[in-house]
Amino acid sequence: MPKEILRDRAPDMWRYREVLPGCKPVTLGEGFTPLHSAHQLGPHWLVKDESMNPTGSFKARGMSAAISVAWHFGYDRVATPSAGNAASAMAAYAAAAGQEAFVFMPSDTPRPIIEECRALGAKVELVDGLITDCGKIVRERTQKMQWFDLSTLREPYRIEGKKTMGYELVEQMDFRVPDAIVYPTGGGTGLIGMWKAFDEMEQLGWIDSKRPKMISVQAKGCAPIVRAFDRGDRFADEFENPYTYASGLRVPKAIGDFIMLDLIRESKGTAVTVTDQEMAHGVEALGSTTGIYAAPEGGAVVAAAEKLTESGFLDHFETVVLFCTGSGLKYAGSTPMEPTD
Numbered sequence: 001m002p003k004e005i006l007r008d009r010a011p012d013m014w015r016y017r018e019v020l021p022g023c024k025p026v027t028l029g030e031g032f033t034p035l036h037s038a039h040q041l042g043p044h045w046l047v048k049d050e051s052m053n054p055t056g057s058f059k060a061r062g063m064s065a066a067i068s069v070a071w072h073f074g075y076d077r078v079a080t081p082s083a084g085n086a087a088s089a090m091a092a093y094a095a096a097a098g099q100e101a102f103v104f105m106p107s108d109t110p111r112p113i114i115e116e117c118r119a120l121g122a123k124v125e126l127v128d129g130l131i132t133d134c135g136k137i138v139r140e141r142t143q144k145m146q147w148f149d150l151s152t153l154r155e156p157y158r159i160e161g162k163k164t165m166g167y168e169l170v171e172q173m174d175f176r177v178p179d180a181i182v183y184p185t186g187g188g189t190g191l192i193g194m195w196k197a198f199d200e201m202e203q204l205g206w207i208d209s210k211r212p213k214m215i216s217v218q219a220k221g222c223a224p225i226v227r228a229f230d231r232g233d234r235f236a237d238e239f240e241n242p243y244t245y246a247s248g249l250r251v252p253k254a255i256g257d258f259i260m261l262d263l264i265r266e267s268k269g270t271a272v273t274v275t276d277q278e279m280a281h282g283v284e285a286l287g288s289t290t291g292i293y294a295a296p297e298g299g300a301v302v303a304a305a306e307k308l309t310e311s312g313f314l315d316h317f318e319t320v321v322l323f324c325t326g327s328g329l330k331y332a333g334s335t336p337m338e339p340t341d
């Protein structure tokens with residue numbers, strides 16, 4: 001796959017079709033999101049604005065790939081547990097493919113996302129619990145309901161879609177990698193997908209062996225990966241009493257914990273927490289200087305990059321890519337949460 005073939009391709013994630021599942025794409029124009037300068041925040045900071053995707057988050061990439069494969073294999077029902085954005089992305093692509101969609105979300109998922117799922121035709125079940133509880137329900141009913149289970153990292157295709165963030169970043173940076181990538185981490189597919197993309201691009205001869213420092217950002221109220229990173233553990237224990245208004249980060253236990261922890265260490269990156277208040281400030285800092293209205297997860301990344309610059313982990317000469325993973329519009333009415341105990 002010589003990089004020259006990209007020249008004539010449409011600006012969406014299927015421009016990398018040689019490295020994606022080889023079936024007919026179910027597409028809504030996902031991917032090829034803008035990479036903006038955020039020099040007002042840091043001299044060499046860039047923002048990858050994933051809020052421009054269909055349904056307003058990077059989850060669209062994974063669901064475009066996964067629904068395409070499910071459709072290819074003749075599934076007409078799909079299901080997922082979700083903290084919010086994965087559900088509406090799945091609902092959208094299932095609608096486009098003519099499939100029935102079943103989504104299971106915590107009852108305190110941001111309202112606009114719940115309404116979005118319903119408008120997109122999904123059967124919505126609100127669960128009094130966390131995404132992990134929703135996941136149990138999906139697995140219990142899979143056999144009886146005959147649906148394709150699209151839970152994070154339990155099928156191999158969502159990650160394939162998400163890895164295109166890595167491909168795009170490199171293409172948009174003229175086939176170089178940045179010094180650091182700062183990413184808000186829940187289930188971890190963003191980090192894992194991009195890491196896979198870098199290895200593939202090295203094999204394709206697009207980049208050399210240099211890798212960005214991979215920096216995972218979690219909420220102070222739900223930080224299983226940061227805690228395991230600090231302890232030097234390879235696996236992350238479930239985080240008790242998790243809270244944060246960044247619903248995408250409210251993932252107390254991630255099935256891909258060891259993959260994330262390995263890659264963070266191998267890349268000489270780090271893992272840090274920010275409070276909900278710091279996320280909210282990050283949203284304002286990004287919005288007022290760049291014109292991008294970020295989800296709290298995007299604000300978290302801004303706050304984390306500022307902290308890491310103060311601590312000296314990042315320096316002013318480094319090119320730092322901040323991932324704004326979703327749109328602030330989907331969190332209308334949500335406000336920073338305080339500890340409950």
Ligand SMILES: *Cc1c(COP(=O)(O)O)cnc(C)c1O
Nearest residue numbers: 085186187188189190248297326
């Ligand atoms: C899902 C989600 C995340 C977390 O991403 P993972 O790849 O699951 O770690 C971050 N931000 C937003 C807006 C999300 O929807």
